[in-house]
Amino acid sequence: MLKMKLKDGAVREVAEGTTIAEFVKNVSNSLAKKVLAAKLDGKTVDLMTPLTQDASIAFLTFEDEDGRWALRHTASHILAQALKRLYKDENVKLAIGPAIDNGFYYDIDMDRQLGEGDLADIEKEMKKIVKENLKLERKEVSRQDALDFFEKAGETYKVELINDLPEGEDITLYTQGEFTDLCAGPHVVSTGKVKALKLMSVAGAYWRGDEHNKMLQRIYGTAFEKQADLDAYLHMLEEAKKRDHRKLGKQLDLFSLHEEGPGFPFFHPNGMVIRNELINYWREVHRRYGYQEIKTPIILNRQLWETSGHWDHYKENMYFTKIDDEDYAIKPMNCPGGMLVYNSKQHSYRDLPLRLGELGLVHRHEKSGELHGLFRVRNFTQDDAHLFVTPDQVEEEIQHTINLFDEVYSTFGLTYVAELSTRPDDSMGSDEDWELATNGLRKALEHRGLDYIVNEGDGAFYGPKIDFHLKDSIGRTWQCGTIQYDMQMPEKFNLTYVGEDGEKHRPVMLHRVVYGSIERFIGILIENYAGAFPVWLAPVQxxxxxxxxxxxxxxxxxxxxxxxxxxxxxxxxxxxxxxxxxxxxxxxxxxxxxxxxxxxxxxxxxxxxxxxxxxxxxxxxxxxxxxxxxxxxxxxxxx
Incomplete structure (x- = not known):
């Protein structure tokens, strides 16, 4: 018998070879009706996966992100199957069809140019496939068998994907009825689980995101377990259209964007009122919480950015210039300048925690296709602060920072969810440093009693972080506040303080922002309030x-x-x-x-x-x- 450890710590015995679907029925019949996929030793898998060894297991429902993704991934296959059925004579070739945040898409190449009017027909066929309740069957095949299958079917994009897979990598196919697709999964057990779906739009997309490749057609959709949830989501989208900050920004004469500077917003007098009120409030709160304000230059030399690590880890997002034949960079972040301010004099342990705040203008090179109103711009003002603390002050300072966040966000009627982001692949520092820093953040969240989720591998290159995702008036979430634990910068810039023992010690540094950026926060507030600002923020009261x-x-x-x-x-x-x-x-x-x-x-x-x-x-x-x-x-x- 195998021993399976459940999420609550309980251990259940099960016969080897039992599928997860069978196992969950033994645990709870009511739970079995809701479960869409499972995590087996941390890996998301299908419910038809057989159990072959002792493991930890977590059952995933639509409430879990990975559960939603499994259902929506299946919806993308239903879309592909519907296209194959409806357009047999249109030479439909399938590219990729993943689940994404809030839905799914499928990229296709076909002779017919689809329009919005075709989506209703495709959606109708998808609903037929859902009603057929086709079982999804996973099969591992050899590379040659996979190539033979898709070459015979004329699926040239699938053949290219297979040829690009590393040697020895498992190749899996999923079949539902007459339709088979190349896919790593996971999926739900049958098409009947996708009870509510809606196709949203059709757009162009280059194969593999490369503008030198052929332009494909991309069909976007979304899927839910329940029709009521889909209806609520569609209502939210309609409400979001009315609240679009770009439309309201023009209507209320707040800001504008111009071809002369793509991604560089222009604030009008009405927008400056809001901006200045936000900054005035920021200064008032930070003064009460013991911060001192600094200002650092926008352009600094290459040596600084090499020391900080940005030259090696962030160069593709930076703008450059030359002064006196030397390389300089326009700052994408404020932190290296803050290091120089700290190092301008010797500090004592009595100075710590030292809280240096900066409303710093930064520039980042964003791709033109990713620019979006005030939400994605190329220059913005970060409401940064760098907190220099002794190692034993770290948790207290994190709690102090979260108190500030609570006060600021409640002022705007916003609630939040916390997310702990861990070490990325492209990181600096030792395993020991990262473990110490990550555990420090985790303990602070747990001691505060905050529920949080873990976002593996999404930390900054110099340290783990806590992100604060704000929920607005129509239920959308926005990532704004951040607390980042940094043991790298103090080392690289040789920051020290004199301890009680008279010796020099290395401080820990915490980076943090509350608004995130002034520009983006204004965009969020425009949409949160639908342009009807509370009287203290309103341009004309x-x-x-x-x-x-x-x-x-x-x-x-x-x-x-x-x-x-x-x-x-x-x-x-x-x-x-x-x-x-x-x-x-x-x-x-x-x-x-x-x-x-x-x-x-x-x-x-x-x-x-x-x-x-x-x-x-x-x-x-x-x-x-x-x-x-x-x-x-x-x-x-x-x-």
Whole structure:
């Protein structure tokens, strides 16, 4: 009998050769209905995999990322099978069809050019295949057998993939009904598990992402276990379209992007209000948490970047120039400059923890096809900080940093999920250093009681990190905050402090950002609030609308009074109907619109309409000013 260790630590015995599907039924019938795949000693496998040795096992449902990927990977095969059925005379050749975040795609080469109108027919055929509940069967074959099979079928892209596989690597095929594909898996047990699917779009994609290769057609789709979950996802996408920060950025006159500088955003006066309010808040919070602000140069010489490791590990993302015939680089990160500031004088253990914050402008070379509004740009301001601590201060400083994160994110009504990212392949430092650093972060998360997920191999090249994924108002997540543990930079820059023993010691350094980048965070906030910013962030907080010309003097007097108190206020005294001006104020998502006429002039009041409401409330000017000042001072989310 084999011994299988479950996720909760329990050990179950099972006969050798039992499939995982059979085993999970013995564990729990109700669980068996939900399980889509499993992790066997850390490797994701099909449920039809036989158990052949003692192992640890975790059952994966749609709630688990690898479970979702197994189901969506199967959906991509259903798509390919549907294409083969529908377009027999169109010379359909299959390239690759992986699962991706939120769905799947399949790249194909065929004589017919597909359009959005064809997706309904393909989706209908896919649903037939789901209803057929075809079993997925995995088969290991020799390289020659695989080549013979796909050459006979005319699948030239599959043949190329097989020829590029390393010698000795297992080659597996998956068959469902009449359809067989080259695939490493894993998959769910049958097509019937893919109960809810939707094709989203068709686009062009170069074979293997190389612009020198043939342009293929890429069909995107998504799949869920339940129709209700698919419906909720599609509703979220529709809501996301309305909140697109590029569209709202133009509508609200916040920022623009120009051909003269692709990936280099231009902020307009309205956008600068938001940007400056975010920076003012950042400075206020960091002062209370014991940070000092620094500023380092944008251009520094090659020697610095070689010392830091960026020249060897990050060069393809950097911009370069020459000064006095020497190589210089435009900084992609702020940290090397922070090292020089620390090293500008000798520090004592009494100085630590030393928290140096910087709003540093950095430049990174992103491919043009990857640029996206404010989310993916080529220059941005990182709200960096570098924390220099003694080894025994590390956990306390991480907790101190997470306290700051909690305060900042709650101010914007955002919650988060933490993710621990471990050592990547392209890393610096010893195994011992990495183990010490990773365990330090893990213990800090566990002692705090934070749930977290582990993202293997996604740490920075100089150390592991904790990423904070923010959840917005429609359920999407955004990676923003980061705490990175670094034992490499202090070594490379020979950073020291004098300890209580009078000897020099090496500090540990923590990198951290809260917003991530000012630009990206503004994009996230635009979409989170759908452009309707809380009053403390709104570019225009109050818009005053005189009903007729004779009320304009009163409106402008109100404006001056509020402006002198620090409010951002405008008067719309155009010769338009007041209903039209109210609608325009709503389109601009102004938090408070004040209508003034004869009665308001007589009473020294205003008819106040909050954004999104259809009725107004008459308030005295004094009462309204006190009300809005309180909202701004407390940074309330609601009007």
């Amino acid at each position: 109050v818009r005053i609308l005189p009903i007729t010309d004779k009320h304009a003097d009163y409106a402008h007097a109100l404006k001056k009074r509020m402006f002198d108190l620090g409010l951002r206020v405008e008067v719309d005294d155009r010769s338009e109907k007041v209903g039209y001006k109210i609608r325009e104020s709503q389109v601009m998502k102004t938090p408070y619109t004040l209508v003034v006429g004869d009665q308001e002039v007589a009473d020294q009041s205003a008819a106040v309409r909050k954004y999104g409401e259809k009725t107004s409330e008459t308030m005295s000017v004094d009462a309204f000013i006190a009300y809005i000042q309180k909202k701004i001072a407390s940074r309330e989310q609601n009007y």
